[in-house]
Amino acid sequence: MPPAFRNPATMRTIHAWLLLLPALAFIAAFTHYPAVNTFIHSFFLDGRGGAPAQFVGLEHYQYLLEDEVFRKALVNNLLFASGTIPLSIGLAMTMAFLVNAGLAGQSVLRLCYFVPTVLPMIAVANIWLFFYTPEYGLLEQIRGALGLAGVNWLGSESTALPCVIAVAVWKDAGFFMIFYLAALQQIPPSLAEAAMLEGASRLYYYRRVVIPLLMPTTLFVLVNATINAFRMVDHLFVLTQGGPNNASSLLLYYIYEVSFKYWDTGYGAALTMVLLGFLALASIGQFGFLDRKVHYR
Amino acid sequence: MxxxxxxxxxxxxxxxxxxxxxxxxxxxxxxxxxxxxxxxxxxxxxxxxxxxxxxxxxxxxxxxxxxxxxxxxxxxxxxxxxxxxxxxxxxxxxxxxxxxxxxxxxxxxxxxxxxxxxxxxxxxxxxxxxxxxxxxxxxxxxxxxxxxxxxxxxxxxxxxxxxxxxxxxxxxxxxxxxxxxxxxxxxxxxxxxxxxxxxxxxxxxxxxxxxxxxxxxxxxxxxxxxxxFAGNFIGTPPMNLVRLDDARGSVCVAGSRSGKVGVVDSANYVLGIRPEHVRIVPDGWRAVVESVEYLGSSSVLGCRVGGEELSVVVDGVSDIAVGAEIYLHCPDEHIHIFDAQTGARRGTCR
CATH class of the missing domain: 3.40.50.300 (P-loop containing nucleotide triphosphate hydrolases)
Structure with a gap:
């Protein structure tokens, strides 16, 4: 045996690496390699008709700056994120407070709130497609009964994106509620009693005690909501296909179109790098900045 | 106020x-x-x-x-x-x-x-x-x-x-x-x-x-x-509650012949005796020592008198071994009398 292997410290290090190896192999093969590959690929133009790919340097990235559709998708995505994230988190927290308040029939309520989450995305989109349908959809029937003028919800540039936001909030809020509910049930009831004895109103107790104690959950949910906002694509296939006139197109949907409809995979790779950049920024911001403000038990 | x-x-x-x-x-x-x-x-x-x-x-x-x-x-x-x-x-x-x-x-x-x-x-x-x-x-x-x-x-x-x-x-x-x-x-x-x-x-x-x-x-x-209940809840070890018997014309500790009790005239009572008030004497209720617990400043002897169990507190280390036969006595003024049915206090003997 070589002398190095007789050293227990060396052996411990080797053991540690051996134990990490399987997980490391998977993450390298399925996450790191594709990511690096995409990065490299974004500098190439696909060869047509079997010709080899051609190195174009930063040309794709230059084109990004001129691409109007990309700019539209990016702005849409930012609007989508700033709509869905606060709305779904606020709604989730409110619903969790409600179902934790000890009302009669609260288990039914919990179930109702959670159902949208367990439904498949496409099914959800189909349900909402019916709500939004012009003339005989649910919304239009209600508006019709009230004598209001007809609106083509998904077919108008001004309403298409808000409609997509509503569906995403409806689907995510129930899921996030479960996390808030679990966190709420971790708060000992004696805290509420102590606050009550000290003369704190219900509102004060929620504002100064409950919501701060929910901060770790909020951070977790915020990260998930952000990822969801940039990962959103399924509903678009059913609801709007990004239209009309790209009014509801989001980054990932645009990437899909570029890569798999127009088969411009090089440009698609460049777009993907931009998306990755946004997600990285978001997570740095959340963990780096907010983490310091969160109280962990 | x-x-x-x-x-x-x-x-x-x-x-x-x-x-x-x-x-x-x-x-x-x-x-x-x-x-x-x-x-x-x-x-x-x-x-x-x-x-x-x-x-x-x-x-x-x-x-x-x-x-x-x-x-x-x-x-x-x-x-x-x-x-x-x-x-x-x-x-x-x-x-x-x-x-x-x-x-x-x-x-x-x-x-x-x-x-x-x-x-x-x-x-x-x-x-x-x-x-x-x-x-x-x-x-x-x-x-x-x-x-x-x-x-x-x-x-x-x-x-x-x-x-x-x-x-x-x-x-x-x-x-x-x-x-x-x-x-x-x-x-x-x-x-x-x-x-x-x-x-x-x-x-x-x-x-x-x-x-x-x-x-x-x-x-x-x-x-x-x-x-x-009150007697039993206060004190370590708790108060001994002793049931009585009057089978042979005189009131005795339940199941015991030697354990004559003079303070009451019928067996419809329960006696409460604190372990620290029981003395070991040359002649009295005959008891067999069943356990000895050493606590430092004192020891607790678990004794059996007829059918009843009594704890006795003695100072320091006890040289009495398990299985030994001893005689116990409790001064009348330390005996509490309770009703056998309701458990309510009927007084002490003074």
Missing amino acids: SAIQLLNVSRHWGDVRAVDDVSFEVEQGTMLVLLGPSGCGKSTTLRLIAGLESVTSGRIMIGERDVTHLPPAQRQLAMVFQSYALFPHLTVRENILFGLTVRKVPEAEREKRLTRAVDILGLSTLLQRKPGELSGGQQQRVALGRALVAEAAVCLMDEPLSNLDAKLRHEMRREIRALQQTLGMTMVYVTHDQTEAMSMADRIILMQGGRIVQNATPSELYSRPATT
Whole structure:
């Protein structure tokens, strides 16, 4: 045996690496390699008709700056994120407070709130497609009964994106509620009693005690909501296909179109790098900045 | 003047009578301990006083006011919880000042009260810490601090020491009692630990099954227990309860021929004899030693007299071996007489 292997410290290090190896192999093969590959690929133009790919340097990235559709998708995505994230988190927290308040029939309520989450995305989109349908959809029937003028919800540039936001909030809020509910049930009831004895109103107790104690959950949910906002694509296939006139197109949907409809995979790779950049920024911001403000038990 | 008064207070949940027709008074500036086994209704009684539970019937007075239907915040009381109920995301300082901030007490007054409480409790170096960074004893002090700065008429404590280790519990017991006496606080203290109750209380209310068994001073509770339950609950080891027999014309300890009992004339009684009052004598009730427990300053002998078991406390190390035959005697004035059916006290022999 070589002398190095007789050293227990060396052996411990080797053991540690051996134990990490399987997980490391998977993450390298399925996450790191594709990511690096995409990065490299974004500098190439696909060869047509079997010709080899051609190195174009930063040309794709230059084109990004001129691409109007990309700019539209990016702005849409930012609007989508700033709509869905606060709305779904606020709604989730409110619903969790409600179902934790000890009302009669609260288990039914919990179930109702959670159902949208367990439904498949496409099914959800189909349900909402019916709500939004012009003339005989649910919304239009209600508006019709009230004598209001007809609106083509998904077919108008001004309403298409808000409609997509509503569906995403409806689907995510129930899921996030479960996390808030679990966190709420971790708060000992004696805290509420102590606050009550000290003369704190219900509102004060929620504002100064409950919501701060929910901060770790909020951070977790915020990260998930952000990822969801940039990962959103399924509903678009059913609801709007990004239209009309790209009014509801989001980054990932645009990437899909570029890569798999127009088969411009090089440009698609460049777009993907931009998306990755946004997600990285978001997570740095959340963990780096907010983490310091969160109280962990 | 009584600081707290309960008049026929009951709290029922369906058929369960957690608190059943309880009445008592707490004198201004004294410490009352609610004592009893778990499930006896002592904590519920405290929560009724605090307003955290509502009464089924009866009235609660604090000072001159009828507070029966007032919310907790308006009852002018402070409470220390078993779990301390500190807010984990707030510092010690914010925790202590929580109530004063809520009630919008002026800044200067807040600081004055904080400084005073912190000095009394020795918390000055910990003000910026969070509860998670404190030991159990320190958390306990913070909870006490929060109760002190409220300067409420009444302070309620719900088993505040049960989460501490034995040594710390002993320390805090003295500290809380000293605090209560020097500040002249009116305190209601819930515990299941009779040592805690005996050493701290001005008055003890012993509860069982939602009812008051006895409301007495500690020494009265020890020397004149109202029932066999009270006799048995107070004292370590607990009071011996000896059943009787009058098969051969004279009253004896059940199952024993030698154990003649002169203090009663029929077997419809139970005798209560504290282990520390039993003497080993040359002639008396014949007993067989079944166990010997050495406790340091004393030893407890587990003896059998006829069909009954008796604990006997002797000083220091005992040289009596298991299986030995000894003779026991208890002076008449230390024998408590209870009714065999109801368990109620019938007196001592004097």
